[in-house]
Amino acid sequence: MTQSFKGPTPSRRQFLSGAAAAGAGAVAASASGAATPDPKITELQPWATGFGEGVDATPYGMPIEFEDHVIRRNVEWLTADTISSINFTPIHALDGTITPQGCAFERHHSGAIELRKEDYRLMINGLVDRPLVFSYWDLERLPREQHVYFCECAANSGMEWAGAQLNGAQFTHGMIHNMEYTGVPLRTLLQEAGLEAAGDLEDKWIYVEGHDASSNGRSIPMSKAMDDVLVAFKANGEALRKEHGYPVRLVVPGWEGNMWVKWLRRVEVTDAAVESREETSKYTDVLEDGTARKWTWEMDAKSVITSPSPQAPIQHGPGPLVITGLAWSGHGAITRVDVSKDGGKTWETARLAQPGDPKAVARFYLDTTWEGEELLLQSRAIDETGYVQPTKAQLREVRGLNSIYHNNAIQTWHVKTNGEAENVEVS
């Protein structure tokens, strides 16, 4: 059952250059070269001479203090108030695919409310046979599903339309998280309420809104509602955190995060889209000719290199280097990611840590050798539909420069000879 590593391996000789075999275990060669005794090995260290913390110390644990920089961060100038704002997942410091809830980005329109399970209600109304109200515990009595899905804000990378603006993967691409959701398919609830009254479902819609003051109402075509939408109450095994919609949120796989209504209050079956504020003045894309794209729900294939990146520079000399990042597509599974070191002139195929899952984040690696040269690092995602992530130039040619949302262009990091990286554009 072992899944062996099958990717390319870096040159061992280079990694070990200068390393001399030593006879005594305690005077081993350092993997980075030095063959001198290391006091951390040869001398007794304090943590080996005393006791650590007992199992009653942290009934619910937090990250160790040395990792206190791995946190969500907001950008003060981005919005007028933090209650209607966003913060960013520290993707530059994470690895793997799962985003812990505690550092998964938040976006609120009127702040994160506190809602008890006892106070929670979900109404299904409109063109249904039997309007219904579900308590939290009613939901727990229906058949559940589990899936890992990414949730990306439509505005992720939005500042970058106009050029390289924000210096760090956390800020350019951190409006994304990827969690294992448990919930009841929305179609189960709609079927409970009965859809005969709705007639032909082909042209029907639902309108969804939250318990918070903003309510954040959005219209969703019935075909999506009956497909893979979940009414979720757990993420990564435990209850949703307050900031992610406790106790219940909508999960709309592959579609923009704004539709994943938190503190879900009501689902109304309608015969037309509501054309709410959040789908007219917001979450539409103004094109070069002044017209606007709307109903741009699906998140196209996208990727970013998380390390090295401006917040995660190369901190070692020449030799083996792991280049890693994330790729995702709202249209299905990621099938391939390419990495360029020269700003898109040449490409190497990266290794996916696991085969891509539909509408979930994939982790990619390029195990390579760095000679200390300058790099123009890019990644390019390809999904199961064959779609290839576009360059900024390609995207601008179609969409112009007026957009905020749905920037899925290839990102470039300029890595300097000292290992530091910055956000740049290549023409």
Added chain:
Amino acid sequence: MTQSFKGPTPSRRQFLSGAAAAGAGAVAASASGAATPDPKITELQPWATGFGEGVDATPYGMPIEFEDHVIRRNVEWLTADTISSINFTPIHALDGTITPQGCAFERHHSGAIELRKEDYRLMINGLVDRPLVFSYWDLERLPREQHVYFCECAANSGMEWAGAQLNGAQFTHGMIHNMEYTGVPLRTLLQEAGLEAAGDLEDKWIYVEGHDASSNGRSIPMSKAMDDVLVAFKANGEALRKEHGYPVRLVVPGWEGNMWVKWLRRVEVTDAAVESREETSKYTDVLEDGTARKWTWEMDAKSVITSPSPQAPIQHGPGPLVITGLAWSGHGAITRVDVSKDGGKTWETARLAQPGDPKAVARFYLDTTWEGEELLLQSRAIDETGYVQPTKAQLREVRGLNSIYHNNAIQTWHVKTNGEAENVEVS
């Protein structure tokens, strides 16, 4: 790409019994029966009239206060001191498969130490061509892998050998967690050090120990070391928590948790097992005839119903009921889980939320109807080798009653007519 729900569905008529279709949306029928107006729906609620918390409030979030009972718990009488003790994952309150690090069980032999990345060293020595010392950052330069694996303490369910002792799935089966690990295959490090000096690898071993005072040394056959063992630095995307071995722990997939050495300090290649304290006086299984099984590393297939269970009683009347739990096997993937309501006389096949992954926890559901009758709930796991989880009687017949470790017997919960559940044995 939609993965539709294909399991059995509960009777809708029963769920909706008494529910009357109502004309007005605001006077909808309650899903649990009542057709009277619900003030939580008809009256404006406080959380819809004000603002919630802003995005700067919780740079690293914690669970909402209403979930403060979902925590690790230790059992004071179990051990003399909490620095050499265990706590238990609140599996009765979780769903899905991922265990958040903050509530994943801990076991320490001399407490959880704090070790900075700067102070971290990993030595590879013994029968190698070039003894090597790796810094934390050296490890990050080698090709990484990612896998979700369960980690189960050999003593999980250990108190239950003598009969039904602990009242709650958290305490009977909570010495388990399931996380997505990122790390470097141990074989990569061994190959860096060179294994020509070791000669024939078939009869070689490694001895692994940690930086903490206990050091917790264990012997592992070379065949396992070269197979799927990881030197891990991330769990569920972020750095390992202190209590899980920050910055580096060993991951020994499918094998007992004690071998997953935390704060990994040294890997020595040897020509024989060391027969350390942790593999002679501890972590062996004394049989009826006084002899002891040793090298019982692999965790056999096992399962438990997490809800309903003593800490998660049925809190509703007759009608649809979701029975759910976890199943896992150290020998590979879970292929089937059966559930019995009558103490093992008859069985129904449960639904797996997703196909089982090798050496990872699987979530199962039985979507059923409860008539308010007494239940003797059991679950039975089957893995890809065809192994079937045994009854307690079958296990005792082979192993006697002197064991502490490796109790993978079928668990029984007695659910009473009021929905409360308790830990019982059936003969």
